[in-house]
Amino acid sequence: MHKTLFQVSIFSLLLTALLSMACADQNSSEVVLEKNGIEISSPYIFESASNTSAAYFHINNKTSVSEILMSVDSNSGTAMLHETITSGGMVQMRYLAEGIEIAPESHLHLEPGSFHVMLNDLPSNLLFGDKIELILEFKNSGQLTIEVPVIKSTEHAGHTH
Numbered sequence: 068m069h070k071t072l073f074q075v076s077i078f079s080l081l082l083t084a085l086l087s088m089a090c091a092d093q094n095s096s097e098v099v100l101e102k103n104g105i106e107i108s109s110p111y112i113f114e115s116a117s118n119t120s121a122a123y124f125h126i127n128n129k130t131s132v133s134e135i136l137m138s139v140d141s142n143s144g145t146a147m148l149h150e151t152i153t154s155g156g157m158v159q160m161r162y163l164a165e166g167i168e169i170a171p172e173s174h175l176h177l178e179p180g181s182f183h184v185m186l187n188d189l190p191s192n193l194l195f196g197d198k199i200e201l202i203l204e205f206k207n208s209g210q211l212t213i214e215v216p217v218i219k220s221t222e223h224a225g226h227t228h
Contacts, residue, residue, distance in 0.1 A: 103208035104130035110201075110215040112186070115193045118144070122184040122201060122215050123177045128169040135206040136175075137166040142200040144188035151180050160185065166206070193217045 100107045110124035128134045139146040148163040167182055169175045177183050184201065193199070197217040204210055 099124075100211055100213050102211055103205075104128065105134060105205060105208045105211060107203070107211060107213050110213055111218045112193060112199060112215050113220045114195055114217055115189070117192070118187070118189040120186045120189065120193055121149075121179075122146070122186060122199065123179065124213070124215070125177070126169055126175045128171060128173055128175075130207070131171050132207065133171055134169045134208060135166045136169065136203060137206055138204045139184045140202040140204070141186060143190055144186055146201060147185045147187070148182070149185040150182050195219050 098106055098108045099110055106127035106129060108125045108127065110122065112120050112122045122139075126136065136148065139148060148167060149160045150163055150167075152159055152161055163182075167175060175182065186199070195217055199215045199217070200212060201215055202210055202212050
């Protein structure tokens with residue numbers, strides 16, 4: 068009886084530890100801005116040896132109405148909303164002139180292979196530690212300005228959030 072109770076206690080302890088680590092990983096997103104019910108977290112840009120790159124971040128719409136990220140502007144080069152799509156075995160980027168809708172009380176992740184901010188005509192190579200300012204234009208919440216750090220591509224290898 069004591070052995071079984073001991074095994075159940077160890078199992079419960081291990082399960083609690085694993086669940087805590089999983090929750091901590093999901094909640095580890097760094098919120099960089101919260102305004103008008105819109106929360107921006109986990110922004111990053113990979114280092115680039117050219118004058119083109121992409122910015123990624125998470126948007127949490129905490130409001131009870133749909134929101135649209137209409138456009139993005141940058142203090143360095145041009146910025147456009149894009150989506151990566153696969154069609155006929157070819158990977159293509161599609162410009163999103165109408166913006167990206169974020170449903171009420173939901174999340175949108177801009178990430179590699181999906182939605183992203185395409186950065187063109189950058190004045191120089193982006194190096195680890197650099198920062199780019201992005202001005203996000205939302206339909207209801209107006210302008211939100213975030214500072215996006217440049218990271219090494221290995222920092223988000225396999226990142227699927």
